[in-house]
Amino acid sequence: MTATLAARALIAEDEALLAAALSAGLQRLWPELAIVGVAANGIEAVEQALATLPDILFFDIKMPGNSGLEAARELADEWPDQRPFPLLVFVTAYDDYAVQAFEQAAIDYVLKPANDERLAKTVERLQARLAQNSRSGNPDSNMERVLQQLRGISANLAPTLAPAAQERLRTIRAAVGNQIKLIPIEEVIYFEATDKYVNVVTADSESLIRTSLKELIPQLDPDQFWQIHRGTVVRIAQVQSAQRDEAGKWSLRLRTRPETLTVSRLFAHLFRQM
Known part of the structure; x- marks a missing residue:
């Protein structure tokens, strides 16, 4: 050289x-x-x-x-x-x-x-x-x-x-109009970042909370919630299957939601031996 x-x-x-x-x-x-x-x-x-x-x-x-x-x-x-x-x-x-x-x-x-x-x-x-x-x-x-x-x-x-250790979340508090909706953490299927908010997705609802995914992740149990993309964290027990397409990109099918979730390159290794 x-x-x-x-x-x-x-x-x-x-x-x-x-x-x-x-x-x-x-x-x-x-x-x-x-x-x-x-x-x-x-x-x-x-x-x-x-x-x-x-x-x-x-x-x-x-x-x-x-x-x-x-x-x-x-x-x-x-x-x-x-x-x-x-x-x-x-x-x-x-x-x-x-x-x-x-x-x-x-x-x-x-x-x-x-x-x-x-x-x-x-x-x-x-x-x-x-x-x-x-x-x-x-x-x-x-x-x-x-x-x-x-x-x-x-x-x-x-x-x-990493931020200082925080107590694990048990309930998500989401504003819905003039009310506060309480969502038990065990009902959450996945979290999805959207601009300044995080969308909390359950089997039958979606609610926005004013926080960032970066702030939220340390409060989640890492054995239950896996980050699969810079903007997505999923409850692993809710993943039905992982599929790789011809381009080598992975996506997840969920047990109780119709949408599929994209797995980024950085987290693809988590599913290669499933």
Whole structure:
């Protein structure tokens, strides 16, 4: 691999000075690398990545709105088929635990503020990986590697990213007009995120609650409720069957609801041996 390899990169960093410093360092060490955009938060990062389809993503692990990890998960779901997923580098403030988590998940990282000596090693690894991907020509294999990395980093960082332990929900309180509807948790079939609300679906009703799925999940029993998509959590006992189509995408049939639920790439492994 030579240093003349051309590639395209997107930077997502909410601190403008740090984003500029990282961009400048990359330009010094890899002049052929084109910076196709700089996003200030996770939402912008996803939008710009899908619009520009870069080869490399430099994502700050902590950003307003969606974190770098959440943005990477969303991109894994939205990324077009037959297009290699970008190489992922997380940017983080120095933290021994976080660094260990990145290394265990085999995800490259850059400590901020980035220095040229450390950044040069990242550039070398990225160039080698791009060359390897180019030789393999197998987008599916690259995507599976990324999914494994994201699952690994999610598990390794869980103790630091997870909110404080909360009491398990027993009843959902949903506003219906001027009344409050009480829904026993055992009646819930699945939760579905819709903008600023979560739709609580039972066998014969749907009710909106003003919360986010991110806030709701820590209050659910993980043995009973499985996240199957960034916007969907299902009661696993209500899943009748899991089916994979010709494109390799999984969907779930429910026992007491007619609709099917889509399983994202990140959670597909939960059903492959059912």
